[in-house]
Amino acid sequence: MTATIEPRAPDIRSAGRRQTAALSAFLLVQTLGTVFFVGDVIGDLRKDPTSVHFLFEAFVTMALVLGILFGAFALRRTVELLRAQEQALDVARGALSEVIDRQFRSWGLTPAERDVAFLALKGLDVAEIAELRGAAQGTVRAQLTRIYAKAGVSGRAQFAAYFVEDLLGQGVAA
Amino acid sequence: MAAPRTATAEAVPPPRLWDPLVRLTHWGIAFVVLANGLVNKGGSLVHVSLGWAVMALLLSRLVWGVLGPYEARFSAFPPNPVAAARHLGQLISGRVRRYPSHNPAGALAIYAFWTLLAAVIVTGLVLTGGATPMQVAADKAAVASGDWSALIREDEGDEGDSPLREVAEEAHEVASNLLLVLAALHVAGVFVEGRAMRRNLVAPMLFGERRR
DSSP, X not given: OOOSSOOSHHHHHHHHHHHHHHHHHHHHHHHXXXXXXXXXXXXXXXXXXXXXXXXXXHHHXXXXXXXXXXXXXXXXXXXXXXXXXXXXXXXXXXXXXXXXXXXXXXXXXXXXXXXHHXXXXXXXXXXXXXXXXXXXXXXXXXXXXXXXXXXXXXXXXXXXXXXHHHHHOSOOOO | OOHHHHOOSSSSOOOSSOOHHHXXXXXXXXXXXXXXXXXXXXXXXHHHHHHHHHHHHHHHHHHHHHXXXXXXXXXXXXXXXXXXXXXXXXXXXXXXXXXXXXXXXXXXXXXXXHHHHHHHHHHHHHHTTTOOHHHHHHHHHHHHTTOTHHHHHHHHHHTTTOHHHHHHHHHHXXXXXXXXXXXXXXXXXXXXXHHHHTSOSSGGGTTOOOOO
């Protein structure tokens, strides 16, 4: 029922997911390369353990392994950062609905009116609200009229704008 | 729906989506186990290459078990046979708890998976004398072009049919068959758990729940 208006969050979410997926794939390819390389080094070593060549190969191996460990650590940080952001977003949403609820109460809306007002804010029309609440459309229309009257707004557009204005935090330019 | 409303009483709900490294290694290992266990001929270039690839996948997952995010770390699913038995008991009665990572029975299965996989890889390495896919390819090319010395070197490397080689061959066979059995159990487990928890357990391992 909340599907009508999805905020922009999924975009951030899917972008972050793509990024971590790409990082993971890269990390796996890196590990694959390192495993093959180390296998080859060990093979060389068994053939000719005294070669000076080995020192260089040991250095390269060390660099590759360190690269993988660092990459894994960075990936973990990215995954956790992404989660923290999602959580913050959820908290922000929760905070907004708290602000809205407090405002509704200060206008003295009844519980039924608060419910209808929430649905109206979410962009549902009278027919949808009536269906969701199992009420007649006339009842919903009457409730909306009372809500607008209590809020002191002219209609739905102004009602929605009441909360958006707080979020914008700036006057209208020009 | 926003997360806080769907979250249940547990402090940390199970992951809605496993992190990409867990997912990639999971499906990569699943693919190699099926391909090498059922399709490819042992000792072939493809078989050896996939074996090396799965070694990389396993190593990545083990590193991730230390460095990864919470639910991917070993500490989130320690092996605990008692808890596993309790969980299976709950499963029979149909009232299962939710866990922030793998359930205890699943955790045990995972450690068994890794152990068997490591055994298959190590015995595979013994069987090929530690030859990388590059060496296998070079040897095969040499033999194909009529240079049979590669075969002799192969025999020198592992001294014909030494006891070690025979044991390794047997162990390779047994462990890989056990892997396939475990994989079948795992699929059955996902199905049963999903029914018991009334939750889609496959989606978190693929692309997460579709937002409706």
